[in-house]
Amino acid sequence: MMPVRESRKMKWMLGLAVGSVCALAGAADGGTAYDYSGAYGWEDGGTILGSYGNLGYAENVADPMGGSGNVLELHEDPLGGTPQAYVAWITGLTDGDIVDVSFMGLGHNDLGMSSTRIWGHYTTAGGEITDYDGSASGNSTYSGSDWTYLAHSWTFDGDGGNHGGLVVEARVYTTSGDDGSTYVDDISVGVFDMDNSGGIVIHFAAVPAPGALALLGLAGLAGRRRRRG
Numbered sequence: 001m002m003p004v005r006e007s008r009k010m011k012w013m014l015g016l017a018v019g020s021v022c023a024l025a026g027a028a029d030g031g032t033a034y035d036y037s038g039a040y041g042w043e044d045g046g047t048i049l050g051s052y053g054n055l056g057y058a059e060n061v062a063d064p065m066g067g068s069g070n071v072l073e074l075h076e077d078p079l080g081g082t083p084q085a086y087v088a089w090i091t092g093l094t095d096g097d098i099v100d101v102s103f104m105g106l107g108h109n110d111l112g113m114s115s116t117r118i119w120g121h122y123t124t125a126g127g128e129i130t131d132y133d134g135s136a137s138g139n140s141t142y143s144g145s146d147w148t149y150l151a152h153s154w155t156f157d158g159d160g161g162n163h164g165g166l167v168v169e170a171r172v173y174t175t176s177g178d179d180g181s182t183y184v185d186d187i188s189v190g191v192f193d194m195d196n197s198g199g200i201v202i203h204f205a206a207v208p209a210p211g212a213l214a215l216l217g218l219a220g221l222a223g224r225r226r227r228r229g
Contacts, residue, residue, distance in 0.1 A: 034100070034190035040088075040204040041186050042070050048085045049205045050129050055083035055172065056180065064183060065106065065147065071185040076114055076174045084119070084169040088189055089129050091165040092199035093156040098192040101168050102151035105143030107182035114174040115142040116182040118150045122157075125164035129203075133163055142173065143182065 040046070047058040056077025063071050074085050090099055101120075107113035119138030124131040139152040154166060170184045189202050 032100070032190060035193040036191040036200045036202060037189060038202040038204065039186070039188040040206055042072050042184075044206055045070075046205040047072060048074075048087055049089055049167075049203060050086040051084060052086075052132075053083040054078055054081045055085055058085055061183075063185075067147075069185075071106075071183050072170075074114075074116065074170060074172050074182050074184065076172045076180040079174050079180060083172045085172070085184075086129060086167050087170050087184060087187055087205070088168040089123070089165055089203040090168075090189060090191060091123075091201045091203070092197075093158070093163075093166060093191070094195055094197050095156060095158045096194040097156040097200070098194065099154045099156060099166055100151070100190045101154075101187070102149060103170065103187040104147045104185045105150045105170070105182065106147050106185075107143045108145040109175050109178055111145050112177065112179050114172050114178045114180055114182040115144075116150070116170050116172055116184060117142045118152050119169040119171045120152070120154060121167050121169065122159070122163040123165040123167055125158075125161055127164055129165075129167060131164075134159070136166055138169070138171075147185070 042060055045060050047060055051058065054076060056075045059073045060070050061073045063069060074083070076083050087103065088101065093099070101118065103118065105116040107115045109115070117139055120136035122133040122136055123129060124133045136154055139150060141150055143150065156166060157163060172182050174180050187204070191200050191202070193200055
């Protein structure tokens with residue numbers, strides 16, 4: 001686990017339409033060559049893919065710490081419970097596939113902010129992102145009072161074919177005196193396709209800027225590096 005950063009890491013992202021794919025060869029964490037990888041930094045006005053619980057709103061805003069670029073604000077309202085924002089959805093996974101995810105989180109009660117952590121759940125085979133099929137658990141590390149690197153690695157369990165995808169959640173935790181808001185930025189996803197079955201798709205809640213639709217052809221690039229025999 002990397003320590004709290006003094007400033008947000010440099011953004012690197014590919015903005016695609018909501019529900020489109022990101023299947024590109026590369027390194028989701030800047031060093032590891034995955035079979036599939038992608039990243040998103042909320043620079044195109046996108047927010048989330050969906051949510052559960054008492055999430056009052058999800059907005060694309062300026063960095064509250066004064067950094068450059070936009071970030072995702074998640075606000076709990078009414079207070080109580082644990083709202084979940086869906087920030088990525090990986091489909092086409094099979095048993096044993098390894099999914100590494102990280103994002104930057106901001107918020108801690110000494111700032112009067114809520115905190116966040118990374119979590120996950122499964123969706124049903126052939127279902128939509130709203131079709132919940134059990135918790136996938138996550139990391140117990142919470143965001144701090146500066147931008148904090150949060151990460152988790154999942155080994156996909158298909159549950160005999162019942163699980164069809166993995167949803168990455170940014171969970172919001174608000175205590176007395178917090179203002180209800182926490183912040184997320186720079187999500188990256190890397191997948192090892194352990195049986196080389198292909199068909200893995202990474203979804204982000206991106207909104208294409210004017211003229212960016214021409215870039216959607218990039219979604220057809222199937223990144224296949226270091227295939228396993």
